[in-house]
Amino acid sequence: MTGTCQVFFSPMGKTVTVAAGSTVLAAIRSAGILVESICGGKGECNKCRVIHVRGDCDADAPAAVRGLTEQEVQKHYCRACQTHVSGDCEFIIPIESRTDSPKILQNHHESISEIDPAVTKHRITITRTDSHNLAHRSIQLEGYRGPRPHMTRDQLQRITTAHDTCTVTITRSGGFPEVIRIEDGDTTSRNYGLAIDLGTTTVVGLLVDLNTGRVCAGASVLNQQITHGEELLTRIAMAKTEAGRVKLQSAATGSINAVIRQLTKASGIDTGDICDTCIAGNTVMAWLLLGRDPSPLELANAEIPREPAIVLAGTLGISINPDARVFCLPDVSRFVGGDAVGDAITSGMHRSGELSLIVDLGTNGEVILGNADWMASVSCASGPAFEGAGISSGMRAMSGAIDHVTIDPSTGAVAFTTIGGAKPRGICGSGIIDAAAAMVAAGILDFTGRIIAGKPGVRDGPEGPEYVLVPGEKTATGQDILITKNDMAYLIDSKAAACGAIGVLMNTYRVGTSDVRQVFLAGAFGAYADTKKVVEFGIIPDFIHATIHGIGNGSLSGACAALLSQKKREEAVDIARRMVYIDLLVDADFIEEYAAAVYIPGKPEYFPRR
Structure with missing residues (x-):
């Protein structure tokens, strides 16, 4: 098949030209439209459904409609990843x-008592003792203390021949002071840095005044990589080829630049005045941003460098001062990265004498146990269930997503709230956790996670018993919002992975539920999920003497702390070097812990009050 086709997408009103034979999903990506695509286009998740309006394509082919309901087929739905265009077409998304x-978590916690950024600006004072000899000119940097900064001969020439006041920008990101910028006049008041949480699903940024520590603006976007697959292993597979790495790196930098555009527009700050950046992300995301081949991350117990990556912003294509350094918080292991180190910095675990636990459950789950003397970590494939993905009616946290659910045990009546108060169109992670716990309390789920036939709201579905949370006549899509047998199996698997991972750390270090004093829940999981329901459903054990804290976006807070304090950067490096990592793929205890955690709530010793 040769030639090109024009594909029009509504209601966005976007048209894109693609080669004949391309998938509709490829056209969507080319148009820069973000859609649900958990499996990355492998035809496994059925989330990239579109409606064929007109034009030549194979929208009615068996592969294009596999897994769709009869009602959806009659309305000309098809799967974008399995539908190929052969002529000009139009589709509704x-x-x-x-x-x-999307509802993206931006809240962060300040943890800096003394501002000491790696980048500072200083006005130049020049004393000339011999106007014809550069060696007889004294250069003083107002307010600067420390070793003589490195500078090039050209930089020295510019400074010493300046007729008026000039300002130099000095970075210490590389471990020594060096001049990265020279400006005419006194610009010392314009010194800004960028803190970025480079997440698997979202990218969040803060624009910070490095002189005062004031946050000038905050912004967030969905990670442009999500159309290539939401799971990390899908992206690793894609990045094994050079072409795949280029696409994913471009998507990462494109997402960061989209955040920067929002930040500078909101603050009125010029990108050239942003001369430092700290980025926290999981190991896979950091490697993809840096353009590294992530193949080694598939190997159990792979040795991962624990030193922070420091690169030029211009080299990565990040739209700030091109000579600014990008400091990536160091990784610990293949799936415990700079984001988890950021969580540790934010929690203060590494400075506390009390035994603490950090739980950060997103697309990938990270768990850290320890105190000032020791720290140990695991990562678990909790899957995206806690973010609303992988569930038949699941969706990410955005307008119309059901975020909280209650069920009256006596009548079976369902009450819920949605993000933005909009008509429901699906259910997000916090809503799914609420619904599961409520279904258990109402007797709709038994302790194995099986949906009980004959209970209010339960009916027979294609997969077996399914629970109708909201009937179609009350939803924005006209379709029932369901929790199916397979949905519950997936959710149980996710919760068992999380609780099992915690159990491995507790067993390894002989820790009981009464020993932990502080529990820090990070990310959207900690910010939006009802902690009582999290324990009731058995996602985390019942730590009977612990205080539970939601630390918000700990990854972003850690990046911001490292941006404003060189001491925090040193702490980040120390945390990464000292933290023990236990790889669950080769740990014998995990299978036993996982098997016990598939029941609700889980091992009796982990839930002493049940």
Whole structure:
């Protein structure tokens, strides 16, 4: 098949030209439209549904409609990843497939008592003792203390021949002071840095005044990589080829630059005045940003460098001062990265004498146990269930997502709230956790996670018993919002992985539920999920003497701390070097812990009050 086709997408009103034979999903990506695509286009998740309006394509082919309901087929739905265009076409991207208006966690916690950034600006004072000899000119940097900064001969020439006041920008990111910028006049008041949480699903940034520590603006976007697959292993597979790495690196930098555009627009700050950046992300995301081949990350117990990566912003294509350094918080292991180190910095675990636990459950789950004397970590494939993905009616946290659920045990009546108060179109992670715990309390789920036939709201579905949370006449899509047998199996698997991972750390270090004094829940999981329901469902044990804290976006807070304090950067490096990592793929205890955690709530000793 040769030639090109024009593909029009509504309601976005976007047209894109692609080669004949391309998938509709490829056209969507080319148009820069973000849609649900958990499996990355492998035809496994059925989230990239579109509606064929007109034009030549194979929208009615068996592969294009596999897994769709009869009602959806009659309405000309098809799977974008399995539908190929052969002529000019038009498609509607329905509301359930879009990723618009996401609710992205931006809140962070300040943890800096003394501001000491790696980048500072200083006005130059020049004393000339011999106007014809550069060696007889004294250069003083107002307010500067420390070793003589490195500078090039050209930089020295510019400074010493300046007729008026000039300002130099000095970075210490590389371990020694060096001049990265010279400006005419006194610009010492314009010194800014960027803190970035480079997440698997979202990218969040803060624009910070490095002189005062004031946050000038905050912004967030969905990671442009999500159309290539939401799971880390899918992206690793894609990045094994050079072409795949280029696409994913471009998507990462494109997402960061989209955040920067929002930040500078909101603050009125010029990108050239942003001369430092700290980025926290999991190991896979950091490697993809740096353009590294992530193949080694597939190997159990792979040796991962624990030193921070420091590169030029211009080299990565990040749209700030090109000579600014990008400091990536160091990784610990293949799936415990700079984001987890950021969580540790934010929690203060590494400075506390009390035994603490950090739990950060997103697309990938990280768990850290320890105190000032020792720290140990694991990562678990909790999957994206806690973010609303992988569930038949699941969606990410955005407008219309059900975020909280209650069920009256006596009547079976369902009450819920949605993000933005909009008509429900699906259910997000916090809503799924609420619903599961409520279904257990109402007797709709038994302790194995089986949906009980004959209970209010339960009916027979294609997969077996399914629970109708909201009937179609009350939803924005006109389709029932369901929790199916397979949904519950997936959710149980996710919760067992999380609780089992915690159990491995507790067993390894002989820790009981009464020993832990502080529990820090990070990310959207900690910010939005009801902690009582999290324990009732058995996602985390019942730590009977612990205080539970939601630390918000700990990754972003850690990046911000490292941006404003060289001491925090040193702490980040120390945390990464000292933290023990236990790889669950080769740990014998994990199978036993996982097997016990598939029941609700889990091992009796972990839930002493049940």
